[in-house]
Amino acid sequence: MLIGGDPLVGRQVWIGAIFQPNRESRKKIVLSALEVGFDTIVLDEKDSAFTELGRFRAITLSGSSFTEDGKTVGKLVEIVKKEDELKAKKLTDRENHVIVSAKDWKVIPLENLIVHFQGSRSKLFMVARTIEEVKLFFETMERGADGVLFVPTKTDDLGRLRRLVEERSPKLDLKEGKITVLRQLGLGDRVCIDTCSVLRIGEGMLIGNQSSCMFLIHSETLESEYAASRPFRVNAGPVHAYILMPDGTTRYLSELRGGEEVLVVDSEGHTRRVIVGRTKVERRPLLLIEADVDGSQYSTIVQNAETIRVYSKGKVVSVSKLKIGDPILLRLEKGGRHFGMYVEETIQER
Numbered sequence: 480m481l482i483g484g485d486p487l488v489g490r491q492v493w494i495g496a497i498f499q500p501n502r503e504s505r506k507k508i509v510l511s512a513l514e515v516g517f518d519t520i521v522l523d524e525k526d527s528a529f530t531e532l533g534r535f536r537a538i539t540l541s542g543s544s545f546t547e548d549g550k551t552v553g554k555l556v557e558i559v560k561k562e563d564e565l566k567a568k569k570l571t572d573r574e575n576h577v578i579v580s581a582k583d584w585k586v587i588p589l590e591n592l593i594v595h596f597q598g599s600r601s602k603l604f605m606v607a608r609t610i611e612e613v614k615l616f617f618e619t620m621e622r623g624a625d626g627v628l629f630v631p632t633k634t635d636d637l638g639r640l641r642r643l644v645e646e647r648s649p650k651l652d653l654k655e656g657k658i659t660v661l662r663q664l665g666l667g668d669r670v671c672i673d674t675c676s677v678l679r680i681g682e683g684m685l686i687g688n689q690s691s692c693m694f695l696i697h698s699e700t701l702e703s704e705y706a707a708s709r710p711f712r713v714n715a716g717p718v719h720a721y722i723l724m725p726d727g728t729t730r731y732l733s734e735l736r737g738g739e740e741v742l743v744v745d746s747e748g749h750t751r752r753v754i755v756g757r758t759k760v761e762r763r764p765l766l767l768i769e770a771d772v773d774g775s776q777y778s779t780i781v782q783n784a785e786t787i788r789v790y791s792k793g794k795v796v797s798v799s800k801l802k803i804g805d806p807i808l809l810r811l812e813k814g815g816r817h818f819g820m821y822v823e824e825t826i827q828e829r
Contacts (some may be wrong), residue, residue: 491626492613492644493604494637495521497540498630502526509533511634515641521545521628545576553578553604567592571599574766578628580606589619596625604628610639651685652655653695655771655806656777664765668718669782670732672741672759676753677710680795681745683788684734685723685810686716692777693723694768695744695808697788697795706786711756714787717765717780723750723810733760746808747791766798770807 494517496508505526512520513533522701524541538547545553553576556567570577586597589605596603602625605616609632617623631637648753672684678698684691696716701707715722725742735741740752743797766783769776781787785799790808 491519491602492517493519493521493538493628495606495628495630496526496529496686497521497523499523500509505529507634508631508637511631511637512668513638517637517641523782542769545578546755552576553602555580556608557581566589568595571596571601574601576602576604576626578604578606589616589624593619593624601628604715606630609634610636610643613640613643613742631785647751651744651750651810653744653746653748653808653810654772656692656772656809658768658801658803658805658807659746659771659776660767660769660778661689661722661801661803662767663783664767664780666762667765667780668760669718669763669765670715670718670735671737671759672713672715672722672732673756674711674713674741674743674753674760678713678743678753679706679710679745681747681790682743683745683790684713684715684741685744686720686779687809688720688778688780690721690729691812692770692772693721693812694770694777694778694779695746695790696781696811697790698743698787699786701788701795703786703797716782718760720780723812725750729812744810768807769803770800770809772809 483561491680494508494512496505499505505523506529509520509529509532513535519536519538521538524539529539538545538552543555544551547615554570554574555578558564560580567577567579592603604626605624607613607616607627607629613627613629643758671722678700680700683695683697686696687693696713699712699714702708715732720732721729722732723742724730725740735755735758737755737757739755741755742750743753744750764783765780767778767780769778779797784796787798789798791801791805
């Protein structure tokens with residue numbers, strides 16, 4: 480499982496159903512991990528039958544080797560004394576994942592390993608047994624480890640870890656632009672994103688005509704005189720528009736499919752990941768919104784309807800009530816994208 484967060488951006492969590500006194504306790508960890516939504520579980524080599532408990536990424540620990548589908552994906556290094564640190568360092572660039580376990584982390588400065596593995600092709604994981612250790616491993620030297628193998632001492636900690644992941648999602652810097660153009664357009668194909676989550680008032684998605692600027696398009700959490708609320712939905716914009724994804728890349732709205740994760744953002748910049756249930760493309764009348772930010776012009780296009788809302792003047796406002804000069808909440812990004820990924824080259828999008 481990839482975690483979004485500060486400082487958890489791009490970090491991974493594996494749940495370990497290992498190092499337990501009996502098979503039943505290992506089974507409980509697997510069931511609890513699946514129940515709270517973790518999708519990568521490390522199994523003891525004796526427990527291959529646990530893969531029938533649900534669909535998840537299964538990694539097997541046999542001796543000191545981690546395998547997946549018969550291929551070695553990592554090595555476990557037990558550190559008992561200071562000299563054992565060299566065992567881990569020698570595996571740099573030789574193993575995809577180096578998983579380090581220590582009963583006493585005072586024996587080895589965690590900073591030494593983080594610095595050593597930085598820039599290598601090997602991912603440094605730490606075996607954590609408490610929530611406090613998870614925080615430590617991800618926060619040390621700001622960069623932290625690439626991931627943790629969390630081996631819970633009690634299954635309740637899996638729920639606590641899930642809440643930690645959700646609470647520590649990244650916070651984005653949002654700012655206000657001033658609306659300079661509101662123009663009715665003709666018909667176009669617009670995309671509704673229906674998620675598998677109930678969105679809250681203030682939450683929406685970042686959508687825009689340019690990858691360098693995304694407007695906060697609010698979810699349909701509010702009822703209107705003409706339509707009931709659809710708190711799982713964001714009526715996002717036309718098929719060509721960009722959406723900011725959880726990993727910082729952009730996608731075209733037309734590319735989204737059920738089962739993918741998208742980024743939800745609230746008016747304060749807090750984010751979380753949600754799963755797309757489906758997308759709906761329908762032909763609807765459109766509205767162009769342009770805004771000025773520090774002398775630069777940016778735009779987005781939305782359906783021209785009373786139920787489409789943005790964030791302005793500290794509240795949720797229907798696009799039908801916007802006026803020239805009104806503020807509108809948005810996010811400035813680094814411009815220039817190639818297949819959704821940032822590239823350092825001169826690209827102008829108008």
